[in-house]
Amino acid sequence: MVQSPSLGAVLNRSSTPFGQAEARFLPVLVLTVVFSFFVNLLLFVGPLYMLQIYDRVLQSRSESTLFMLTVLAGGLLTAYGAMDFIRSRLIFSAAMRFDTDLAGPAFDRLMARGAVASADENRATLVEIDRLRDFLSGQALLTLCDVPWAPVFLIVCFLFHPLLGVIASVGAALLFILALVNAGSTKRTLAEANAGNRRAGEFVAAALNNMELISALGMQSKMKSLWLQQRQEALGWHGTAAGRGTAALSLSRFLRAALQVAILGAGAYLVLGGEITPGVMIAASIMMGRAMAPVEQSVVHWRSYEGGRQARKRLRTLFEDNAPPILRTTLPEPKGHLNVSGLIGQVPHTGLAVLAGINFELEPGETLVVLGTSGAGKSSLARLIVGFWRPRAGQIRLDGADLRHWSPDQLGPKMGYLPQDVELFEGTVARNIARFGEVDNAAILAAAQRAGAHDMILGLPEGYETQLGPNGSYVSAGQRQRIGLARALYGNPCLIILDEPNSNLDSEGDAALAEAVRGMKADKRTLVLITHKSNLLPLADKALVLSAGKQQGFGPASELLQPALARGSSTVYRSANTLPDKSDTMEGV
Numbered sequence: 241m242v243q244s245p246s247l248g249a250v251l252n253r254s255s256t257p258f259g260q261a262e263a264r265f266l267p268v269l270v271l272t273v274v275f276s277f278f279v280n281l282l283l284f285v286g287p288l289y290m291l292q293i294y295d296r297v298l299q300s301r302s303e304s305t306l307f308m309l310t311v312l313a314g315g316l317l318t319a320y321g322a323m324d325f326i327r328s329r330l331i332f333s334a335a336m337r338f339d340t341d342l343a344g345p346a347f348d349r350l351m352a353r354g355a356v357a358s359a360d361e362n363r364a365t366l367v368e369i370d371r372l373r374d375f376l377s378g379q380a381l382l383t384l385c386d387v388p389w390a391p392v393f394l395i396v397c398f399l400f401h402p403l404l405g406v407i408a409s410v411g412a413a414l415l416f417i418l419a420l421v422n423a424g425s426t427k428r429t430l431a432e433a434n435a436g437n438r439r440a441g442e443f444v445a446a447a448l449n450n451m452e453l454i455s456a457l458g459m460q461s462k463m464k465s466l467w468l469q470q471r472q473e474a475l476g477w478h479g480t481a482a483g484r485g486t487a488a489l490s491l492s493r494f495l496r497a498a499l500q501v502a503i504l505g506a507g508a509y510l511v512l513g514g515e516i517t518p519g520v521m522i523a524a525s526i527m528m529g530r531a532m533a534p535v536e537q538s539v540v541h542w543r544s545y546e547g548g549r550q551a552r553k554r555l556r557t558l559f560e561d562n563a564p565p566i567l568r569t570t571l572p573e574p575k576g577h578l579n580v581s582g583l584i585g586q587v588p589h590t591g592l593a594v595l596a597g598i599n600f601e602l603e604p605g606e607t608l609v610v611l612g613t614s615g616a617g618k619s620s621l622a623r624l625i626v627g628f629w630r631p632r633a634g635q636i637r638l639d640g641a642d643l644r645h646w647s648p649d650q651l652g653p654k655m656g657y658l659p660q661d662v663e664l665f666e667g668t669v670a671r672n673i674a675r676f677g678e679v680d681n682a683a684i685l686a687a688a689q690r691a692g693a694h695d696m697i698l699g700l701p702e703g704y705e706t707q708l709g710p711n712g713s714y715v716s717a718g719q720r721q722r723i724g725l726a727r728a729l730y731g732n733p734c735l736i737i738l739d740e741p742n743s744n745l746d747s748e749g750d751a752a753l754a755e756a757v758r759g760m761k762a763d764k765r766t767l768v769l770i771t772h773k774s775n776l777l778p779l780a781d782k783a784l785v786l787s788a789g790k791q792q793g794f795g796p797a798s799e800l801l802q803p804a805l806a807r808g809s810s811t812v813y814r815s816a817n818t819l820p821d822k823s824d825t826m827e828g829v
């Protein structure tokens with residue numbers, strides 16, 4: 241059963257930024273259709289001029305008539321050119337505005353959708369804006385405005401003489417079918433060719449990004465042959481598509497020339513029989529050309545229509561399904577009381593359960609150390625606490641309010657997070673620490689000092705103004721981690737989550753981190769510290785032990801970590817094993 245959309249859904253549709261952008265585009269589209277009407281009407285100038293020349297001027301041999309007609313035609317053609325130009329400009333600038341109207345809100349919606357879609361999917365959705373804009377701004381849409389005129393030109397041919405009409409119609413139909421068959425037969429091959437190109441491009445980009453590894457491990461020739469093989473496959477598809485395309489092109493060129501001969505031949509025959517004048521013969525031949533052009537063009541632009549249609553659908557879904565973040569009431573400044581209860585976590589776009597039965601509570605200013613082997617779910621817990629992943633069940637509360645009830649604008653600055661892969665952005669050290677917000681020098685210095693990174697940063701070539709390069713690649717992993725720590729501490733947030741902040745640190749960095757943790761404790765900042773190393777354990781108030789996604793224990797650090805601390809071992813992997821093993825599987829989640 242087809243359900244008609246509810247009024248709410250319809251209202252919702254037009255009230256999304258996408259609906260609004262479309263509504264703003266509509267008047268320009270209407271105007272373009274109006275201009276297209278005149279543009280196509282003025283296309284009659286050529287054949288009519290020809291008709292007059294042949295049937296009037298050449299008969300009467302009147303130079304003044306020729307002059308008058310030429311001036312008139314010149315004026316009309318100027319109007320034609322101007323209108324054609326104006327409609328192109330109109331639609332182009334409207335499409336640009338459509339893009340600007342949409343890009344910002346689309347970015348917001350993607351962020352609101354968060355981790356639910358994969359990075360690739362999000363990237364593809366943003367590319368849809370380009371595709372839609374290209375469709376709206378380009379020749380494809382104008383061709384669509386011209387297509388309805390093809391029958392009009394054909395009808396005029398019929399009015400000249402039924403036989404001329406039949407030839408023109410059959411010709412247009414043949415060209416249309418040929419173009420359709422060509423598009424159909426090359427569609428799959430072209431798609432394969434493009435996909436192959438993309439794969440090869442991604443492969444070589446990844447290889448170039450990891451040149452270090454490739455040259456060190458002598459993988460060069462193997463990588464090259466893999467790449468060449470992928471290119472070869474893509475080229476093969478391109479070859480097939482091009483072969484078919486060329487055949488269709490030659491055939492359609494032949495067809496057009498043959499039709500020209502046919503219509504002139506038939507016209508001349510009719511002239512000999514006295515049924516039409518020579519002028520009509522020439523005019524009909526031009527008219528046929530006018531009818532065929534948009535028909536052929538429409539098939540050329542077919543992929544553009546398809547792309548535009550799909551892009552529109554995807555973007556509309558993005559806007560309709562991801563309501564804008566509700567403007568939440570500003571809550572009192574958080575103090576850093578964290579409460580996690582009955583938490584079940586899953587990897588968002590796969591639905592794979594990674595955490596279950598997590599319950600713990602931290603008072604403001606407490607330091608929690610999270611322990612567990614690789615793959616235990618520590619980083620997943622961090623992503624849930626910072627709100628990037630949403631819990632499948634259970635609650636994460638900050639100062640009593642569920643994370644979802646905090647406005648991101650209020651919560652973000654109050655939260656510090658250092659992901660396991662530090663994730664710095666291209667820009668200066670200072671801007672990275674300031675989270676790309678307004679550069680507040682005092683706050684940047686304070687954060688760097690709190691993180692114990694100030695001296696290290698001063699040692700960089702340009703100090704705080706050092707460019708970090710793509711992904712922070714111009715500094716070492718340890719330096720990235722320390723800059724990332726400073727960024728986490730920027731603005732003195734009340735809740736700080738550090739995911740293995742010392743995985744790349746040397747002893748000096750370790751000491752700086754320990755000092756930073758002491759500072760945070762003194763400052764009554766709540767700290768969730770995921771770590772493998774034991775030098776920070778004595779600073780912990782509470783400990784949480786995870787194993788295969790389950791909570792193995794939570795309690796005062798002094799009790800829970802006694803065995804590991806007593807051993808004085810440098811790692812605490814084994815501390816989890818000293819606890820009773822409840823379950824290692826995620827069954828029943």
Ligand SMILES: Nc1ncnc2c1ncn2[C@@H]1O[C@H](COP(=O)(O)OP(=O)(O)O)[C@@H](O)[C@H]1O
Nearest residue numbers: 587590594612613614615616617618619620621
């Ligand atoms: N983005 C992801 N996609 C698929 N699986 C994931 C993803 N993130 C984490 N996992 C899975 O969740 C489990 C826990 O991962 P993680 O939280 O990173 O562990 P830890 O940080 O304790 O080493 C792993 O088994 C991993 O396979």
Ligand SMILES: [Mg+2]
Nearest residue numbers: 618619620660
């Ligand atoms: Mg991890």
